[in-house]
Amino acid sequence: MIYTEIENLTAPIGVFDSGVGGLTVLNRLLKVLPEQSYIYLGDTARVPYGNKSKETVQQYALQCSQFLVEQGAKLIVVACNTASAVALDYIRNLIPIPIIGVIDGAAEVAANVTKNLSIGVIGTKATIRSEAYKKAIVEHSTKEVSITSVACPLLVPIVEENWQYHPSTELIIAEYAKILHQNSIDTLVLGCTHYPMLKQQFMKEFPGVTLVDCGQSTAEIVRKIVPIPTRSNQETKDSTTRVEFYITDNDSNFPKIAQTFLGFEPEKIQTIDIDSVNKTTN
């Protein structure tokens, strides 16, 4: 993959998601690239993208990207599996800065770590239907792999309800897991940004299986292409001051969920009118 050269090294990294899920990706970015500044955009007015058509998601992703470019982002992380699955090439053709999705890195890790060549992928309906992980894993595999994909639409509301430890959650995960066990997977891609919040539950359901967190692998890709600043530029800032937060609809739950997903509550969250961002550029 060839990336456009990053011109302004001190500019922030733009990150967007349909809502709060991308905060788990931001969390990993803050850890892997601790010297960078970030702009996070949660498209809370139009969440979720998972049940929208490809064309609609492409328009939404383009508007989010344009907003981040207007704010001076040097690189955009599409911290949303649905948008990464269906809109990445579309926005890459229209936006002049590097665009990194959350699928490719996780697919590469999964292809590299599987030993028995049986990989599971879980995600929203749209992500699974797109077969984006399947295609990316096949591209990164040198041998023939078996890939079992399962859509798990109940897991996002469980995380947003904070019901990770409710007895029903175990039953729901066990139901989704059935076919993954039947196919003896040794590697499971958590193909939705909410799912790292259920990591303990997955570890219990899938003992011995390697869990691949798309946020972690994406952060590692970004680390490879964003140069580490020289010591003079390298300020040691607190996470809370290194992120500007924007949402597209006033959501009173955002600060609370951000606290859970990030470990700190955003100091200031600005609400923007995403429809005022130019709708089509082509």
Added chain:
Amino acid sequence: MIYTEIENLTAPIGVFDSGVGGLTVLNRLLKVLPEQSYIYLGDTARVPYGNKSKETVQQYALQCSQFLVEQGAKLIVVACNTASAVALDYIRNLIPIPIIGVIDGAAEVAANVTKNLSIGVIGTKATIRSEAYKKAIVEHSTKEVSITSVACPLLVPIVEENWQYHPSTELIIAEYAKILHQNSIDTLVLGCTHYPMLKQQFMKEFPGVTLVDCGQSTAEIVRKIVPIPTRSNQETKDSTTRVEFYITDNDSNFPKIAQTFLGFEPEKIQTIDIDSVNKTTN
């Protein structure tokens, strides 16, 4: 409540919802007003409304209503609890035909049927947060009533997954039911259009409790204000030919869910661009 006079009696009744849930209301309308024609609009591009701000839901509801007026509707049923809770007065001020929400009728029934004056209300987060049912029940009550409201965000995805009979569903309903049992409710308002699909599960969890279906009570209100046509106008049409279906985003699941919710699969579903409908009229 004073309704504008209905001028064109043979015109269709417009029904809109954020997605598929309103189909349970349409189902009741088709049964209670079998001689009428209908236009159903599912705003599938922007579903769900439940986590959007009041202002956003008002704009969306206005656009849906304007579309139905443009299609010649004589009356609009807002078959969406969130929009009924936060946008009814707003669109009534801007749209010149009668607008019926799903909350008032159910609230009146609940106020009339409770014997121990302890009523439960379940719905999405937005509906519960709006306190619209609570206010409407108090308005219709002649005595002081105790109202227990519980937001149940997992129930919509359960219905859309068709997991009504999964063991986790019983646990989830039991969790939401705890506080309703503690307060010894004798009447439960199903304040979300998806919930009638879980009626059997609620009957099991709440034996002896009267369940109030907002679709049924809304259909009965509409019956009171739409005159029964004279015999010459009263054609006996099949349900399948009496509804025109529109959605705002191409959703391949719509026909399947419509089949489950309505008992028949729509013959033709047209996709419209809701953003092309004039955004503000004031």
